[in-house]
Amino acid sequence: MQTTVAYTPKHNPVNYFKNKEGAAIVRCIVRTIQANKDYLGSVDGEIGDGDHGVNMNKGFTMAGERLEDGHTFSEACRVVAQALMEDIGGSMGPLYGSFFKALWRHSKSLENISAENYGTMLQAATEAVMEIGGAKVGDKSLIDTLVPAYQAFQCALADKADFTQALQRSTAAAEAGKESTRALVAKIGRSARLGERSRGVLDAGAVSSFLILQALHGGIAASLQD
Amino acid sequence: MQTTVAYTPKHNPVNYFKNKEGAAIVRCIVRTIQANKDYLGSVDGEIGDGDHGVNMNKGFTMAGERLEDGHTFSEACRVVAQALMEDIGGSMGPLYGSFFKALWRHSKSLENISAENYGTMLQAATEAVMEIGGAKVGDKSLIDTLVPAYQAFQCALADKADFTQALQRSTAAAEAGKESTRALVAKIGRSARLGERSRGVLDAGAVSSFLILQALHGGIAASLQD
Amino acid sequence: MQRIINNPDDVVNEMLDGFAATHADLVARVPNNHRVLKYKQSPVPGKVGVITGGGSGHEPAFIGYIGENMLDAVAVGEIFSSPTAKSFTDAIKAADSGRGVAVLYGNYSGDNMNVKMAKIDADDDGIAVKSVVANDDVVSAPKSEPHKRRGVAGEIFMWKIGGARAALGGSLDEVIASAQKAIDHTRSVGIGLSSCTIPAVGKPNFFIKPGTMEFGIGHHGEPGLAITELKTADEMASLALEHILPDLPFAPGCEVAILVSGLGATPVNELYVFFRKVAEILQSQNINIHKSYVGNYFSSLDMMGVTLTLMKLDDELKQLLDIKCNAVALKQF
Amino acid sequence: MQRIINNPDDVVNEMLDGFAATHADLVARVPNNHRVLKYKQSPVPGKVGVITGGGSGHEPAFIGYIGENMLDAVAVGEIFSSPTAKSFTDAIKAADSGRGVAVLYGNYSGDNMNVKMAKIDADDDGIAVKSVVANDDVVSAPKSEPHKRRGVAGEIFMWKIGGARAALGGSLDEVIASAQKAIDHTRSVGIGLSSCTIPAVGKPNFFIKPGTMEFGIGHHGEPGLAITELKTADEMASLALEHILPDLPFAPGCEVAILVSGLGATPVNELYVFFRKVAEILQSQNINIHKSYVGNYFSSLDMMGVTLTLMKLDDELKQLLDIKCNAVALKQF
Ligand SMILES: Nc1ncnc2c1ncn2[C@@H]1O[C@H](COP(=O)(O)OP(=O)(O)O)[C@@H](O)[C@H]1O
Ligand SMILES: Nc1ncnc2c1ncn2[C@@H]1O[C@H](COP(=O)(O)OP(=O)(O)O)[C@@H](O)[C@H]1O
Ligand SMILES: [Mg+2]
Ligand SMILES: [Mg+2]
C-alpha cells in the first residue's frame, strides 16, 4: 500500500520559498521513499524485477544520512544527486541523479525560489531525465509522471494561479500521469520486452516519481513565505 | 503399502522341487519387487536416502528381462546375481548379488532340490551376505531378516517338519526378524550415523529381504512335487 | 527464504570480500572504490584494457571473468542493479595502460546510462573509451529491433574474444571490432523453471507454477515469450534451438561454440543431459561443434533453469576463442 | 519436480553422453562399459593409476576430476548409488600402466563392497591395487570411530594429492601414503537448507522446514547432527569451524587449504559470503590460509546448502596441492 508521509501545510498564498531553509523539504522526500519501500518493490515486482523499493530506499536513506540542517534546498538536492549517482547506480542513479542535479544546478544561485524559478527547475529536471534515459511520454516510465507535472505547473502560472495552487495542480497532473501508465504498454526499461503483458499495472518509476513530487510539492507549499 | 503378489499354492506335502522348473519361482520374486517399488522407497526415505525401491526395481526388472522360460531355478538365480552385481551396483548389487550367487552355486548341480538342500542353500546365501557386508544380527539390516529365516527353516527340519511347513516357519521368522528392526538402532549402512534417530522405523533392506523370502518360499511351496 | 547470507544489504560487499580473498592470486581491489575489482596485473603495459560491469547476482559473472587474457576490471552493482557511473569510470581507469579501454557490457537501461556517463568522465580524463553492447537474447525482442534485445550469457563469448584480441596486441578499434563481431555472431535463449529471490526483497517477485516453465525468461526473471507445461530436457533443447538457429541464421555446414549455463539452482548433471540433445540436433543438421562449455557460467541468484548460447565461428573467432586464458571461472590451457 | 531431464532412469547415461561430448579433449570412454570414463591419455605410461568411483548426483564430482595429474578413471553409479564392482574393475584396468592402481574413494557401504569385489577381480588379472577410504565428515561419527565417518568433499583434496604424487612418479605405496595423509589431514562438515530429490523417486525423502537448517547433513541428505533455526552465514561459518577445528585439531600457527562447496542449488555469491567469515575466523585464530577453493565442487543434486572442508598442510601436501592440474572441474596453471 502507498503511504503518504504527513507534512504541515501552511496556508500562505505567497510566491517563493527560502533556498536556505529548504533542506527539510528534501528530508520529507527521503521519508516518503522510506515509507514506500515495500510498496514500490511490489509494484516493480509485477512487470520488473522487484527491486525498485530496495534501490530507492537505499539511495534516499544514504542521502538522508548525509543531509545537514544547514544545507540549502539546492545543496540538499545535490546531496541526493551525488548519493544516487555515485553510490547507488542502477537505473535510478542516473535518472533521479540527473533530476536532482538539475534541480540543484538551476537553483544554486538563488536566494529565494519563486514559482517561476520552480517551473523552470522542474522542466529542466524532467528534460535531464529524458536526455539521459531517452524515454518519451507514453513509454510507461517516470516520464509519464514528470512531463504532465511540469506542464501543469507552467499552465497554472500562465493562468495566474499562485505558487500553492500551481503546486496542487502539478501534483494532481503527476498523479493522473502516474495512473495513465496502467493502460500503457512498456516501451523502455526492463519491462519493455513484455509487450502486451506489461499492460494493466502501474509503472514503478511513475509511482516513485509521483511520490517524490507529492512530497516535494507538499514540502514547498508548507515553506512558502510572504 | 506393502503389496503381496499372488501365487497359487498346491497342497503337496512333498520334499523337493525340480530345478529345471524353477524359473517361475524367480519370476515371482521379480514381480514382488516391482509391485513394492514405492513402498520400499518410502521405507528407505525414513532414515536412508529413499532410493531402495528404485534400485531394487531396476535390478530385478533387468533380471526379469533376461530370464528365459528354459532356465533352471539355479540359472535364474545366477541371472539375478549377474544383473545385480554387473549392472546395478549400489549396496544391493553386492549384497543380493552374493545372496543369489550362493543360491546358484549350491544348487547348480542338483536335479531336484530337497528341503535339506534348500536349508543349506539359504544358510550359504545368508552367510555370503554377511561375508561381503559385514553386518551381524541386530545391526538393523537385511541380516535381521535372513538369519532367523534360515535358522527357523533348519530347526523346522530338525523337528521333522516337511518342506512346506519349514518354508512357512521360515517365512514367519523372516517377518518377525523384519519387524524386529523397528526397535533397533542402525549399526551399518547409510543410517548407521543416525544413532537414536534411526530407532522406530523399519529397515528398508530387512523389508525387501522379507518380501524376497516370502515370494521365494511361496513359489517353492507351489512347485513342490511328490 | 533459505539463504546463506547475513544482512541482505551486505551481500554484495561481503561476497566481494570473500571473492577477493579467495582469488588473491588473480584479482585485486582498486583504491577508493570497493565496487571495482581488477586483474592483479592490470593495467597490462601496452595492452588495450577490457572491462565490463553489471548488477550482482549473476556469479561467477561478471567478476569471475577477470584474469589473464580476459577482463582487466569489472564494475560491480547491487544485486540485479547497474553499477554506478563512478564505478564504471574507476574500472576504466584501472584497466587503462594508455592504449584505451573497451567497455563490453549488456543491454540494460541502467548500464547504458551509467556507461554513457562514465564515458564522458573518462573522456575528461583523456582516456579513449569505446563500447560494445551485448544483445544476444533472441526472444527479448524481434530480430528487427536488435537494439532492444537483452545481453545474457553470450557476453562471456564477447569478453573472451575481446580479451583475446587485446592480448594479441590489438588496437582499441580492433578489440571493439572483434568483440562486436563476437556478439553479432552470438544468440542465446533462457528457460526458467523457478523464480529467484533478491535477498533484500525477501520474496520472489514472480512465480513459476510447478509443472510449467517460462520459455525465454530473462536473467533477472524478466518474463519470457511464453509459459508452457514443463517439457523434457530434449524438448527444451529443441525448442531453444528452434528460436536460436533461424535467427542468425546458423546454417548447415557452419561451425559453432556452445555455452550451456545453469541459472544458479540447476544441478550440473541436468545441464549435461540438456547439452546432449543440443549436440545431437546440431549434428543432425550438420552444424559442427568446435568447443562447448557446460556449467554454472552466468547465473540468476537461486533460479532453476538453463540458458543456451551459440556463437557462429569464423577463422578469427575460432582462433581468439582458443587462446589460453586464466580467469577465475574460465581457464583454458 | 521442476527438473531438466527426460526419463528419470536415463539421467546418468544421458549425463555421461553429454559430459563425454563436451569434454572430448580431456575425457574418453572405455570399451564395453558406458559407466566408466577415463582421462584421454590414460593409462599414462610409467605412472601409477589413480581412480575413484561413486554414485551420481554429485557433479562435477566425480567425473569432473578426471584429467591431467588428477584422476585417470572414474566408475560411475546410478544417482546416489555405488557403481558396480565391474565398473570399478574396468576403471582400474583403464588406469593401469603396469605400475598398479590406487582406488581413492569414499566410505559408503556400497562402495566398500564393490571396491572389495573389484580388488579381487583386478588381483586375478595381476593388477596391483590398493585403496584409501575417505572419511572426512566430522559429524558423521565420533572421533573415536573414524571408520564410520562418511567421505565428502574432502575427497577432492585426496584426489588432488594422490594424483600429484602419481604425476611426480610416485610408486603405488607412495601414492597411497600421500592420499592417506591428505584425507587424514582433512575435515569437512555440511549444512543443508533444503532437501534434494532423486529424479527416479520424484519427491524429496526428507524435508527441511523453511526457517530451519540441518547441521551436519550428509551428501545424500543423510540426517545431520541437529536441526536448528536458520542461522546467518557468519553463524554457519562459526558453527562449522567449531566442529572442524578441534577435531584434527587445527592449531594456531598451522597452515590450511580450504574448500567451500555449494550443494547444487546454492547461489555462488553466498558461498563467498560464507567463505569471508571462515577466513576471518581463521585469521583471528592465527591459522594461515594457503589456498582456497570456492564454488560448486561437490554437489548433492538440487540441495541448497554448503560444505566446508579444511586440509592441514605440511610441506609435502603443500607442494602436491600446488602442482599444476587440468581436470574438467579443477584447473591449476
Ligand atoms: N530509460 C529510462 N527512462 C526513464 N525511466 C526509466 C528508464 N529505464 C527505466 N526507467 C524506469 O525505471 C523503473 C525501474 O526502476 P528500478 O526497478 O529501480 O530499476 P531496474 O529496472 O534496473 O531494476 C521503471 O519502472 C521505469 O519507470
Ligand atoms: N553392509 C551391509 N550389510 C547388510 N545390509 C546392508 C549393508 N549396508 C546396507 N545394507 C542394507 O541396505 C539397505 C539400503 O539399501 P539401498 O537403499 O538400496 O542402498 P543405499 O543405502 O546405498 O542407498 C539398508 O536398509 C540395509 O538393510
Ligand atoms: Mg527493478
Ligand atoms: Mg538407499
Ligand SMILES: [Mg+2]
Ligand atoms: Mg533491478
Ligand SMILES: [Mg+2]
Ligand atoms: Mg542410495
